[in-house]
Amino acid sequence: MSLLEVENLWVRFPTRQGVFDAVRGVSFTLDRERLGIVGESGSGKSMTGRAILRLIRKPGIVEADYIKLEGQNLLELTEPQMREVRGQRISMVMQDPKFSLNPVMTVGDQIMEAYLLHNNTSKAQARAKSIAMLEAVSIRDPERVMRAYPHEVSGGMGQRIMIAMMLIPDPQILIADEPTSALDVSVQRQVLDIMDGLVKERGMGLIFISHDLNLVSEFCDRVLIMYAGRIVEVCDADKLHQAQHPYTRGLLNSLPRLDQPRKHLEVLKRDDTWADAASVRGGQ
Amino acid sequence: MTALGIDNLNVWFGTDRDRVDAVKAARFDVAIGESFGLVGESGSGKSTILRAITGLAPTWSGGITVEGKALQGAKRDREFYKTVQMVFQDPYASLHPRHTVDQVLSETLHLHGMADIDARVERLLHDVGLGKRFRFRYPHQLSGGQRQRVAIARALAGEPDILLLDEPTSALDVSVQAEILNLLTDLREEHKLTYLMVSHDLPVIGHMCDRLAVMKDGEIVEIMQSDDLRNNTAKHAYSQSLLAASVVG
Known part of the structure; x- marks a missing residue:
């Protein structure tokens, strides 16, 4: 049994222009590992993290077949029970x-x-x-x-x-939402080492949400790549640079690199079909 | 002639036991048309140098010259703001939430004493790659990258010679970062601008700047060419460690 299992997760926000789906049918599992979720802002990666802790405020709606923490469905817990989970069993480091x-x-x-x-x-x-x-x-x-x-x-x-x-x-699971984006490279390492130690020594599960592809490929075990509320690609972190999806490739190519100087950087060209393709499963 | 001269600059905040010396004896020159980078960890004083230049950090000593003219205290005259403009890190915080793009740019143009504001607003939007349809939008109707474009347009409104860029892309996605950096490259060429750019991201500085200064704890430890960065020939141990930490493994 996995530490955390998420099946068919949707996060919706009713607006005046109709219902906006921030996360659209995402499924993945988390073991005692470092799972990275990458994507641009608006791809639903933070919402996925918050939905696990049921931190989406009304009128936002969280729907899923289940979100199981060691077999226990978090969606069935009452709010006081949920408060026992938050902080003690699943902790979250926010973006800002x-x-x-x-x-x-x-x-x-x-x-x-x-x-x-x-x-x-x-x-x-x-x-x-x-x-x-x-x-x-x-x-x-x-x-x-x-x-x-x-x-x-x-x-x-x-x-x-x-x-x-x-x-x-x-905690058993730490959800880190862009925990190091505000930090410098050298401090980043130290903070990552601290989190790394916790995963290894205490068998903690880590969900590492980030927009930094290089960081995720170095630090995590597995990576989910999200686009427009869906997972477009799942890969082993060390093989991220061989990723196939044009979105992942576009993100990788738009990074400035010290070893390849050039006047203009490549700009990501988006394709509407990326958003329509079915979500890829992250794990079993 | 140098565009910007920083000579033995000290900046501090607070007093007594809470006194922080943010910048200590910084010294560098930026030539006209050059793009100069400042890198370092947070708290190393790189943004503080920009803030001292623009008068946002009033407690400083030493010398700051802009195009040969020495600055005093925290007051800056109109002439200064026509020469030097700043783009801030967070485009979400640096635009007034209740002002449309048109208001933001018109007001700035008005303050610079420009005539023909209507046509200029359109030109500015065109320069930063935003169409006319963005003109009457509020900041919340724009994406982060579009907001940063508006912030850049506002900085360009007074037709400055020098742009101070304080982490202009660190709040943006990498795909948007590429667009903004390309825009800055083009603008520098078109408008013959001098850049002083602050970033914690070495690859970004390497991409944008000709020369850079590495800062640590308020001191400049090394000034080098971007090529030194690329060829990994940094001399100071700290720059080497910074470089090692940011090269893709």
């Missing part, structure tokens, strides 16, 4: 730390709050643990950052703070 951190609380208070919520310990210990977690995500001056408010830290630092908070409860 500016919107995920509380602007009127110091960073230290927020991390300690997360820790105290999940553990029954003293404040002093929570503080020590928080500083340790900040160090784990390689923040240079954790004492100063603990005192700082979110607007006083850089975007990259904010994202590392978010990751530190999410890792405290030791």
Whole structure:
């Protein structure tokens, strides 16, 4: 049995112009592995991640045959039961730390709050643990950052703070939605190494949502490529550069490369048939 | 003559124990028509240099010259904004949500004291590859790439010589990034612009710039040619590690 099984997932938003389907019949499984989901903005990759945690707000609609976490269908849980799942069993790192951190609380208070919520310990210990977690995500001056408010830290630092908070409860699945897009290449590595360690040591499942093809091909085991709410291609991450689908090829070719200088970059030419083709299954 | 001269520039924020020295003794020159890149990690001070030039970071010391003219303090005169314009990182945040593209561009043209605004708006939109049908749209009716095009059009409104580009494509998809970078390449040629571009993405800087400075903790550790980047002949250990981390494995 897989850690997570998603079958025929749809996310719809009713609008004045009719129903908009953000995710259209996506199926995949996740084991104790690093699964990458790539695609452009608007391809439905973030919505897929949020739908698993039932975080789509009304009037948005989530429909699926099932979303099973170790055999338990998350769609049948009540909202209080779902709250037990969120954070404790499936945790999520969101895209933008500016919107995920509380602007009127110091960073230290927020991390300690997360820790105290999940553990029954003293404040002093929570503080020590928080500083340790900040160090784990390689923040240079954790004492100063603990005192700082979110607007006083850089975007990259904010994202590392978010990751530190999410890792405290030791979840089974981590859904990381563009966790490193705001970070620098060197810090990116460190953050990825931290997540990598968690997958390997604790048998955590990781869904890594990103638009960065190179990063995903290096870091993940398997990759789903999404376009217009569907999976257009599934491949092993190390074989991403041999991907067949013209969309995947177009994305790969539009990247500037240091070893191949040229005046103009290739521009992706879209084909309407990509959106119409049936969704590819990701896994068994 | 140099377009931009930065000499022994220091920029700091805060006081006492919360004082942060964002830029320390930075020194470089950008020739007219050159495209110069600043790379480094977040917090290395690369955006702060741009902000000091435009007067958005008031606490600085040292020398900044724009086309031979030295700048003082945080005040910038009209002449400055006709010479130097900036394109910001996040096209979602840098456009007024309740102003149409037409209002954004007309107002900017008006502030620059331009005549013949109507025709100019059309020309600007044409220059950045947006058709007439985008003219009366609001930002929320545009995609990220289209918004960045509007932001570039706004920067071009005063017919500047120098564009400061602060991570102009890092909020965009790679497919859109390619379009915007191509646009910037073409505009530089057509309008004979000088670019000072900040990015954390080495391949993007390598693609766009002739020379670049590598920054770390507020200091410039190395200034090199883009070819050095390509041939992997960076001298400083930090630039090498940055390069190693961003080359496709």
